[in-house]
Amino acid sequence: MSWMRRFTNLFRQGRLNDELDEELASHIDEAIERGRSAEEARRAFGAELRHREQSRDIKLLPWLDALAADVVFGWRQLKKHRAVSAAAILSLALAMGATTSAFRLVDAVLLRTLPVADPARLFFLATTYIDGDGSPDYRDDFDYPTFRRHRKTVGDRADLMVVGMSARQDAAFGSSDETEKLYQQYVSGNVFGVFGLQPALGRLLAPHDDLTPGAHPVAVLSYDYWTRRFGRDTKVIGSKFRLGSARYEIVGVAPKGFTGTEPGAVTDIFIPSMMNAQAINSPGWSWFRIWLRPKTGVTPEQIRQSLQAVFSHEHQERVKSFPADTPKLTIDAYLSESVVLYPAASGASDIQKNYRRPLLILAVLVVLVLLIACTNVANLLTARAAARAREMALRVAIGAGRWRLIQLVVVESAMMAVIASTAGALFAGWSAPLVVSMLAPPEDPVRLILDADWRVLGFGIALTVTVTFLFGSTPALRASAVKPISALKGGEDPHSRFRLIHSLIAAQVAFCVLVLFVAALFLATFERLLNRPLGFSHQRALLVETEIRGKEQPPEIWAQVADHLRQTPGVESVALSGWALLTGNRWVCSVVVAGRAAEARSPYFLDVSPGFFETMQIGWIDGRDFRPGDVPPRTKEQNLPLAGVGIVNEAFARIYFDGQNPVGRSVEARQNKNSSAPLEIVGYVRDASYGSVREPIRPTVYVPIGDRANGTFVVRTAGDPLALAPILRREVSRARSEFRVHNINPQSALVRRHMIRERLLATLSFFFGGVALVLAGIGLYGVLNYSVIQRRREIGIRMALGARPAHVVRRVATEVFGMVCVGSLIGLAGGLACERFVESLLFEVKATDSGIVMMPILTLGAAAVLAALRPAIRAARIDPAQTLRSE
């Protein structure tokens, strides 16, 4: 309390003085009243001022007084070197802003705990598997029959919950037909109870809302959506909306702050899982995560073990039903799958899974940039401290304590850090949402809770303190270590003070090379992915996803709609496929060629209409296109196989026919465990990407499209494809009224979607690489420039004694460039060491590629030469006569 008073006293010195004056005056009055003469009383008192000072010194901690003086002095120092201070603060602000931004993202995606009861005891279930490329992965989506089995296994030892994936849907409120997009999430009836949530309005979903498939058309709004869409209107309870084929009644609003379970997605409406009626009894239809909370006294590992036991048993059983010719590798991989429980305290989402590593890598890059910026400022302050050695020496000589000097420099550092962190916070406020928008395609944006709360504030303060310490401590200690005698005499050992600066330069260069190295890896990855031949043209191609209300229709009807679309002005060609290339959908079916062992990985299948290859501009090699009336291989009742035709790609010919032309050959396409149908190859086309841009092109079999309830029209347009989108949407329904377009995307958007992570990493690492380079360049320039100024006298003497300018320049540059080389090597070694960590994010790029290794070195070398140019010229231009005279 008394400390607080001293502190407040600091800011009301005027009043304090008045109070003291008044007290002393009242004393004198008293004395006069008691009969002493006024003069005597006053004399006894002595100089009033002296008393005031003595009393005041006790009331005010002198330290605080000095602090205020330091702040004023520091501000004057900053203003005196305006350009240098501004550069330092700006670079620091940029780096701190980027760090804050990175923290906010990492916090929002990975760290922030859900606002639910006891989040630490929430888990989500996943099964590990080996993916097509042989690397381990996990899947965390399940079908409802599996959920039932798991629930039975676990019994009452844990609460098992269905937590659906937040999905973008069309909904129509009230009686209107206008649809709007909202994010909907299926949850089982126990979710709100287990999460311990209380409704903000109405009621939440309860177990009795989740008993019978299709029988519970009730919904709960999120608080956020209630605010945004309905302005917190309490009359919303009881109102209806249509979503899919059902009409729902709004029964309540979830508590404030709870926006679903997926970082990266914000749920607007919660719906009982039983309302996904068709999926309830469909094995293999995976549409939700399984969350669980073990009951008190039960460990997650116990739950996992019992689930694992059942899971292993099921797998053993299922292997028995595999076809006899299944390769052993496939079986082993299948049997090695296991159950895991991951902590769900911070939620669970694909964004989290896909961006965990990229975000951490970016965070590391950002911290490296921050270190570079700190080194810069430390160098700057050290140089300035050295230049102020005389001032410091004078302070020591007239009695300033060491602590007083340290305080002086620390105050100056802290002021810079505070200004920079404020500017940085503004920068973060602008850049964090920008990066969020880069995490996902604009059609389906990532929605993150990016509130600037106490966590962000706390981080900002911690960051400011750390940064002050990082760049302020060395200069402060140096300032305090000043030796008055040697400094006042005119300089100490000229080499000693450069040693520290030089090692800082080496560190800075090492960080910079590391950032550049990682940036080079990501840039090369993105560049290679971008230039990867897709095998088809995505220019001006529009994908019109269409569904039929009612039952599926034969290809002839679909062809009628396609014909109608072809009449639309601006349309060049139209074809139909089950789904578009690069949607991420895959249809896998095993194929056997007589006389060959089955392959471990089955080829992809895609059903397409005649004209698909022409529309997609997939190169033709041999054979013919599909004709109306062509059919795929299939089975009739009683498993009777029926022959069909197909068109295969180059990869298929390479693997199944050793690269020979397969047209006219026949293969067996497996239909189910016991039967396969013959497939005659009628066409042979060039390779085209199917599943993803990253994976090597897989053997692919195109088959004629059959009866379907949904499909995608591929439309090649003459002009801007998006301009045609609304027209095509209308025309489809005009062609046949039961046909309805539910989504339109340009094919190029699908291609872009596959590179979004790589684009993000490439863009941001390029940006940080540039910032690191500029900062390191400024640092080098500053140090060289400073060393030339400091050694003016030495250089002057050398030149007077006959040294040539080239010699002088070399002398100045050699040691600094030595440090640059050392730093580069350390940075490169660091880069190579961390390759393993980024490897999974790279595409056809190796850290040992000569180009990747050379890029950072050359860039940094160029920057170093550029930075050295001016100081070198300055050194060479030193006029010995002038320099020596001035000293």
Added chain:
Amino acid sequence: MAKPDTLQGALDLLVLKILSRRAPLHGYAIMSAVEEISGEVLRVEEGSLYPALHRMEEAGLIRAAWITKGNGRRARVYELTARGRKQLASEEARWTAVTGAVQRVLKLA
């Protein structure tokens, strides 16, 4: 905190003692009380009294308040805090011990 020297210690002790008997008092009253009770033997300098008062106030031994006197002027009066009372007890004991010891030395040496 540095140990107060003996003279200051004596002044503090006197002020605390007086305030413990008749509180609250302003600076002048404390000064005259010391002089009166000591039979004009002890004199307190204004120059030492006020710093001592403010120091003890900072240390939390006494607390101060402004009162308005009959003539309309404000005066700052001081009284003992619980902490000051404790401090007084220990200071008094110390003083008695020290003076007793000095007495003995004067008598027996």
